[in-house]
Amino acid sequence: MKHIETRRSIRKYADKDVDEALLQRLLAQASRTQTMGNLQLYSVIVTRSEEMKKRLAPLHFNQPMVTQAPVVLTFVADFHRTTQWALHRNAEPGYDNLLSFFNACEDALLMCQTFCNLAEEAGLGLCFLGTTIYQPQGIIDTLQLPRLTFPVATITLGWPAEEPALSDRLSTEAFVHNETYRPVTAETIDRDYASKEALPENQEFVRINGKETLAQVFTDIRYTRKDNEYMSEIFMECLKKQGFIK
């Protein structure tokens, strides 16, 4: 996993397909990831058709990777298959609740990330789309996801046709705590965020958005209270519709 030191999200892909056998091998390897009771509470939907990519694109705010990547993978938290298994085996499943939703999310996200690590090690490039949970109902309808499933992650996948600059990271002292959570103070914030705030690209980001601080770009433009609260309501509605909350 030496590639991890130099990994970057890839948004431009070469005009070259991702071989189906390779994809299947990577998915099989990723399924070695630990899951709850070894139940593998996930499904992966493979999108290759142009038509389906076009239908998914607006659900990811028309980010161009969705239609340009040879493959789009949607990782789904899935208690439907296990529930059906139980029903066909004279067992009474009780997985229509919030805890079960979260159990399935964990399985799906952990397996997704092993897949990402494997794919990047194999030389593929990918971009993780956090938009998956912003308009889940549209994705559910498009991919025909049944009750007790929920899309939790999407990646666009292909052979890299760009090599963007490495993005910055907080140093470990910002996020690693010994024994108990170390209080966040004005001093730790200055120490942990100074280098991020000093980056020329971030200063430019503040300038072009007409803001005073980098944090304001996040709170006022990228991830606003209004958007978050609106999408939280949609998220809760969708959890109910998919059967995870009564």
Next chain:
Amino acid sequence: MKHIETRRSIRKYADKDVDEALLQRLLAQASRTQTMGNLQLYSVIVTRSEEMKKRLAPLHFNQPMVTQAPVVLTFVADFHRTTQWALHRNAEPGYDNLLSFFNACEDALLMCQTFCNLAEEAGLGLCFLGTTIYQPQGIIDTLQLPRLTFPVATITLGWPAEEPALSDRLSTEAFVHNETYRPVTAETIDRDYASKEALPENQEFVRINGKETLAQVFTDIRYTRKDNEYMSEIFMECLKKQGFIK
């Protein structure tokens, strides 16, 4: 990542410490994992002290790995640090909602899994404890986790002192779908679960529990409706207490 093919959860550890420099290196490498807006919405609490392990153990149903492993890591969905950063930078954060909780969960779980992949590649053994979300309030109190944080994963970590048998996995045709979700039917269930149900250890599992089918062991004993519904209520209460739901 050739190790992935033969990975197993490790519950017994050699009497040998995990070097702090190695741990820090693996955590730094894992932080290359993509996150929302590169905000790294997670923290990791490192538990090495015997006293803290003893306090955590009952919160994980006294699984012996918690006190026996040299290191216990708790991965925390963390919007507290980012919120404090915003408050100290004249910005108005709006991350006290369900969507933000889920954003932070995604970041924490993806980073956790990259850490697992890296640690196992380095020859370490680990066990992922799904129990983290069963009694979250106790973990929050013990690790002194502030508002807008939530523990989502725990791993026990050390040098392996066992080599358990490889566990089975569903074949990819059970969980990979082309273009749309393929309906689960009696036929696909028989195809996908037959080999799991036929395993001698699973048949023994059914027998000693006095059940008719393997699925009943899961629904009636391991993950029951009663437990799931009780823990779902606790989970929701805890989300409110941590400030993610009003």
